[in-house]
Amino acid sequence: MTEPVLLYGRPPPALFPDPEGAVQASPMEPGGIDLAEPPACMFASALILAPPGRLERDWVLARALQLLPPGGKLLALAPNDRGGPRIAPTLRSFGCAVTDDPRRRHRICSTVRPLRPTGLDEALEAGGARFDQQLRLWTQPGVFSWDRLDPGTALLLESIPPLAGRGADLGCGLGILALHVLKAPGVESIELWDIDRRAVQCARRNVADPRASFHHGDLRRPDGPGGDLDFVVMNPAFHEGGREDRALGAAFIAAAARRLRRGGVCWLTANRHLPYEAPLALAFSEVQLRAEGAGFKVYEAVK
Ligand SMILES: C[S@@+](CC[C@H](N)C(=O)[O-])C[C@H]1O[C@@H](n2cnc3c(N)ncnc32)[C@H](O)[C@@H]1O
Secondary structure (H helix, E strand, C coil): CCCCEEEECCCCCCCCCCCCCCEECCCCCCCCCCCCCCCCCCCCEEEEECCCCHHHHHHHHHHHHHHCCCCCEEEEEEEHHHCHHHHHHHHHHCCCCCEEEEECCEEEEEEECCCCCCCHHHHHHHCCCEEECCCCEEECECECCCCCCCHHHHHHHHHCCCCCEEEEEECCCCCHHHHHHCCCCCEEEEEEEECCHHHHHHHHHHCCCCCEEEEECCCCCCCCCCCCEEEEEECCCCEECCEECHHHHHHHHHHHHHHEEEEEEEEEEEECCCCCHHHHHHHCCEEEEEEEECCEEEEEEEC
16 A cells, blocks of 8 residues: 655645645644644655744644655745745754755755654744743644734724623634633633634633533535524634635624524624625624724624
């Protein structure tokens, strides 16, 4: 039996079509494997679309090398403006001989796993999950706002009144909104959803409350859960693959409306420049601007 390719992310098909039978290991792909866990099979080679953040990228490259056998091929790429030029120096610091080719505004680095790589443990520790003493939360490089409170989230925290009933935190990140909402005794349950497995894992550790449940999934799925929830809280994502994607914010709004009962309420925060008024007006019967500041706005939308 041939050993599968370890695939991380979705490299542009024009450069690398998805290798047949590859095993997806990006935390942003529900249904893929968890790269942090011991794998169920051996990998012959790895194809990595390296993430842009340094600690996150180094963690992924180190972990891929750790999982390959000596001599196993690793191919890592990233756009020039998203960390591509940093891949080769990192691989060299791990003791790899690297070829570094520029192609289609990407850097494409090939190497093989050396017999004794160096510096992997340090990179794995620097990019791994940890308890942040300042945030007082479990977090990991690569998760949204992993080392500071986002100002939009902060404004929403100041604005949300005590909620009650059954609800959801859509795009929960570290679980900061859910933690706040759960202070209200009237909250019966809250679902925490995120597309980033690492976020869900951190939120699970941060929100130690029996009323909370945790879900790794993509809110854009049209066959996602419907519902009759009483409330939703969210700071919708509007970046996909590092680029602004306003459709993603609109998809969050549609998902919130789908999950709520008639009369249910959605509290959301957004960058002031984002045009969410139209999708909100389409999906909700009443929309009020409740707070503004630091470049953000907070809406209360009633279905
Ligand atoms: C702006 S962050 C907010 C995180 C957290 N609620 C906070 O306020 O700190 C948006 C979150 O949505 C998640 N996300 C992005 N696209 C998603 C999708 N399609 N389905 C589910 N979650 C998604 C991101 O991983 C990120 O954690």
